[in-house]
Amino acid sequence: MGITLSHTLPSASQILLTDLPEASEILTHNLSSLTPSLQHTITHQILDWFVPLPLNVSSTNWNLIVVADCTYNPDVVPDLVKTLRAVADGNREVMVLLAMKVRHESELVFFDLMTEAGFGVVEKCGVPVPVVGGEGERIEIFVFKLSGEAR
Numbered sequence: 001m002g003i004t005l006s007h008t009l010p011s012a013s014q015i016l017l018t019d020l021p022e023a024s025e026i027l028t029h030n031l032s033s034l035t036p037s038l039q040h041t042i043t044h045q046i047l048d049w050f051v052p053l054p055l056n057v058s059s060t061n062w063n064l065i066v067v068a069d070c071t072y073n074p075d076v077v078p079d080l081v082k083t084l085r086a087v088a089d090g091n092r093e094v095m096v097l098l099a100m101k102v103r104h105e106s107e108l109v110f111f112d113l114m115t116e117a118g119f120g121v122v123e124k125c126g127v128p129v130p131v132v133g134g135e136g137e138r139i140e141i142f143v144f145k146l147s148g149e150a151r
Contacts, residue, residue: 001068001099003030006042016057018047049079053086062091067098074106081113088119088146095122096144101137119144 002017009015019027027044034042047057065087070080088094096119100107111121123143130136 001066002042003034005066012041014060015042017042017044019044021046047083049076049083053083057087058090062087062094065094065096067096069100071098071100071107071110072103074109077110078113081110081117085117092146098142098144100140102140114144118146120147
């Protein structure tokens with residue numbers, strides 16, 4: 001999703017893609033196919049939600065965080081929300097865009113935890129996604145910002 005966004009947001013000066021260690025090889029491969037101008041804009045690194053933010057993440061004033069398909073395991077959602085809040089601590093105007101396909105009700109704990117962390121939903125929509133040979137699916141998209149009292 002981050003590579004697609006880089007084509008949609010050509011004025012972005014810095015895009016950091018993060019994932020788990022097991023996705024690093026494919027991510028490196030995909031980034032190597034980008035044009036040289038995008039290769040200078042996009043970097044990637046492993047981001048462990050269980051440890052404090054790396055200095056390059058915590059010291060950057062991010063405008064947008066995109067969270068794609070990260071809520072399916074409710075056991076790690078508290079650490080994801082803690083990480084998002086840590087990024088927002090230095091970036092009071094940051095927006096968090098969540099794209100998710102709801103698989104089970106337990107994923108909805110993300111919304112409760114985001115509210116507790118001071119985030120509120122400011123926009124939402126659903127996007128139908130066709131499936132070849134099957135019934136279509138729907139991706140839900142939410143934009144969060146820190147609520148007034150949390151700013």
